[in-house]
Amino acid sequence: MTRHRSSFLVLALVAASGLSIAADDPGGLPEDARLNALFRDYLTETFHREPLSATRLGEHGFDDKLDDLSPEAREANLQLRRDTLARLRKEVVVDRLSRPSKIDYDVFLRHLESTIWLGETFHPFRDDPRVYGDYATESVYLLLTQSSLPREVNRRNALERMRQVPRVLETARKTIGRPPRVKVETAIRQTEGAVGFYKTELFRLAGDPPGEGQLAADAAKLVGLLSDYLAFLKTEVLPRSTDDWRIGRELFVKKLDYELDAGLTADEVLAEAEREAVRVETEMSVFARQIWSEFFPGVAVPPDDPAGRSEMTRRVLERIGDDHGTADSLVADARSTVHAIKDFISARKILALPEPDQCRIIEMPEFMRGNSVAYLNPAPPLDSRGSSEYSISPPPADWSRERADSLLREYNRSMLKILTIHEAYPGHYVQLEYSNKCPSFIRLVLSSGTFAEGWAVYTEQMMLDQGFGGGDVKLRLQQLKFYLRAVVNAILDNKMHCGAMTDAEARDLLMNRAFQTEGEAVGKIIRSKQSSCQLSTYFVGRTAFYRLRQSVQREQGDRFDLARFHEAALSEGTLPVKFLPELVRARLAVTKEK
Structure with missing residues (x-):
C-alpha cells in the first residue's frame, strides 16, 4: 500500500x-x-x-x-x-x-x-x-x-x-x-x-x-x-x-470507474475476481500437496474434493505460519530480507535499482496506524533528496495475546519476504523512484493507485518466477496466498459496499476462502468499511501488468528482455493502466532502434 x-x-x-x-x-x-x-x-x-x-x-x-x-x-x-x-x-x-x-x-x-x-x-x-x-x-x-x-x-x-x-x-x-x-x-x-x-x-x-x-x-x-x-x-x-x-451500489460504480480508470465496470471486476479466486485456490492446493508430508508425515492427505483441498491448504499454511518473529522483532525481521532481495534483482537483471537507495524501513508511527499493517510513504517528486519510508505496524499493545499472535502468524518469515517485495524492492519504492523521474510534469504529480498497486502485486509472482527463493515451495505458497488476498480484496470491496455483506460473511470469505488469520481478517474488514474502491486497485492493476507482459513477450519471442520491459513500464509515470500498452510498446520500439 x-x-x-x-x-x-x-x-x-x-x-x-x-x-x-x-x-x-x-x-x-x-x-x-x-x-x-x-x-x-x-x-x-x-x-x-x-x-x-x-x-x-x-x-x-x-x-x-x-x-x-x-x-x-x-x-x-x-x-x-x-x-x-x-x-x-x-x-x-x-x-x-x-x-x-x-x-x-x-x-x-x-x-x-x-x-x-x-x-x-x-x-x-x-x-x-x-x-x-x-x-x-x-x-x-x-x-x-x-x-x-x-x-x-x-x-x-x-x-x-x-x-x-x-x-x-x-x-x-x-x-x-x-x-x-x-x-x-x-x-x-x-x-x-x-x-x-x-x-x-x-x-x-x-x-x-x-x-x-x-x-x-x-x-x-x-x-x-x-x-x-x-x-x-x-x-x-x-x-x-x-x-x-456503506456507500451503496450507485456511488460505488461511479467512484470505482474514477478510481480504476481502466475501462472496466464494477460487475466486470467482480466477475473476473471471482473466476481468478477459483484458479488461484486450485494452484495453491497443488503446492500444498507437495509439502503435506513434510509437515504431516504418515498422515493421509485430505480427500481430493473442494473441501478437502481447502483443508489441506489451510493446514499447511498454518504450519508455515509457525515460523514467525515477535512484535518487537517484526520491523527488524523485515529489514533482514532486504539485502538478499536487492542482490537477486541486480544479479538476475530484473531492472536497474535506484541509486542512491533512499528507502528507510521503520516502525509505523502510532498516529498513522489503523488502516493497514504496512505502507510505503514515497519520496516527494519535487524534493529529489527526500527519502521514502517503508512502515510496518506491530500488533497494537492493547491487543490480546491471541489476536497479536494471529497477526504475527500471518506475517511470518516467508510472508515478510513477499511484503518487502511488494512495498519496496522492486515494488512501490522502486516504482515511485522511477515515477519521480518522469519527463511529463502532469504525470509526475497526478498518479494512479491502480498502476502503483498493480505493479507491486505483479512483482510478487515475477520475482519467484525468476528464481527468487530458489524454488522454495513454502515461499511460493505464501506468494499465492498474498495474491489471493489481492483478488479477494476486489470481491470484498464490491460486496461490502454494493451489497449487504455482514461481518460474519466477510470473515468467512477472508479466513475460509482466502486463508487469512483472524487478526488479518478483522483488520481488513475494518479497512473495507473505512474506504471504498481502493481495495479493488490491486487486482485490476496486477491484471493489467500481467497481461501486457504476456502479450509483449509473445510478440517479441527470443528478443524479449525482462529488464527493458520493466523499465519501459515504469518510465512514463504512475499513469492510468489503460495507457500502458501503447506507451510501453512505443518506448520498447525506441530503445530497440537505439
Whole structure:
C-alpha cells in the first residue's frame, strides 16, 4: 500500500508546484505549452490554499502554513477545480496536442472531474474524523522526516505549524457530525498516537532534548489540546456515531470507474475476481500437496474434493505460519530480507535499482496506524533528496495475546519476504523512484493507485518466477496466498459496499476462502468499511501488468528482455493502466532502434 500518491482521487489534492519547472517545453507544440501553463497556474493557486499538499509533494515554500479547513475555504477550493475544468475544456484544443500531451490532458481532465465529483458527493470533514489527524500530526512529521531542508529550517517550520493546529482542532469540533463508528474508533486510536508523538517522538526527530525550550512548551500545549480533543471524540462523537458506512451500489460504480480508470465496470471486476479466486485456490492446493508430508508425515492427505483441498491448504499454511518473529522483532525481521532481495534483482537483471537507495524501513508511527499493517510513504517528486519510508505496524499493545499472535502468524518469515517485495524492492519504492523521474510534469504529480498497486502485486509472482527463493515451495505458497488476498480484496470491496455483506460473511470469505488469520481478517474488514474502491486497485492493476507482459513477450519471442520491459513500464509515470500498452510498446520500439 502507498500513502498520498496511491491515487489521484484523494480529496487532499496530490499535486506539485510549477515554480521549479521550466515554463515551456522547447521541443513541444504550442498547445502542449498552453496545457502545461494551465496546469502550473492551477497548482500554484492550489498550493497557496492547501499547504499540506505542497509539503507532501516536496514543494517547501509553504511548510510554515496549514490549510484553512473552514467550509467557506473548502468550497472555494472546490470552485477552483470547477473553474479550472471549464478553462481546460475551453482553452486547450485537444486535436492540436502532441500524443504525449493528449495523455496528459486526459489525466488532468479525469483528475479534475473526479475530485469535483468526490467533493460534491462525499463530506469527509463532516463524516470522517480521521482526516484531521493529517493536519494535526502528519503535517509536522513530514517536515522532520522527509524534507531535505536544513534541520533548523524544518524545526522552525514545524513550530509554526504546531501553532496552527489549535485552529484545525477547533474546526474539527465544529464540523464533525455523525460519522460511521468504525472511522471514529480509528480516529481515537490515531489521536492517542498523536498525543504520544508530541510527548516523545517529536523531540527525537527534531533533535531537541525533551522538556526543554520553545519546542517543548508548544508541544505541551498541543498535548493538552489533543487530550481534550480525544475526550471529545470519545464522549461526544462516538456516542452519536452510526453504523452507516456503506456507500451503496450507485456511488460505488461511479467512484470505482474514477478510481480504476481502466475501462472496466464494477460487475466486470467482480466477475473476473471471482473466476481468478477459483484458479488461484486450485494452484495453491497443488503446492500444498507437495509439502503435506513434510509437515504431516504418515498422515493421509485430505480427500481430493473442494473441501478437502481447502483443508489441506489451510493446514499447511498454518504450519508455515509457525515460523514467525515477535512484535518487537517484526520491523527488524523485515529489514533482514532486504539485502538478499536487492542482490537477486541486480544479479538476475530484473531492472536497474535506484541509486542512491533512499528507502528507510521503520516502525509505523502510532498516529498513522489503523488502516493497514504496512505502507510505503514515497519520496516527494519535487524534493529529489527526500527519502521514502517503508512502515510496518506491530500488533497494537492493547491487543490480546491471541489476536497479536494471529497477526504475527500471518506475517511470518516467508510472508515478510513477499511484503518487502511488494512495498519496496522492486515494488512501490522502486516504482515511485522511477515515477519521480518522469519527463511529463502532469504525470509526475497526478498518479494512479491502480498502476502503483498493480505493479507491486505483479512483482510478487515475477520475482519467484525468476528464481527468487530458489524454488522454495513454502515461499511460493505464501506468494499465492498474498495474491489471493489481492483478488479477494476486489470481491470484498464490491460486496461490502454494493451489497449487504455482514461481518460474519466477510470473515468467512477472508479466513475460509482466502486463508487469512483472524487478526488479518478483522483488520481488513475494518479497512473495507473505512474506504471504498481502493481495495479493488490491486487486482485490476496486477491484471493489467500481467497481461501486457504476456502479450509483449509473445510478440517479441527470443528478443524479449525482462529488464527493458520493466523499465519501459515504469518510465512514463504512475499513469492510468489503460495507457500502458501503447506507451510501453512505443518506448520498447525506441530503445530497440537505439
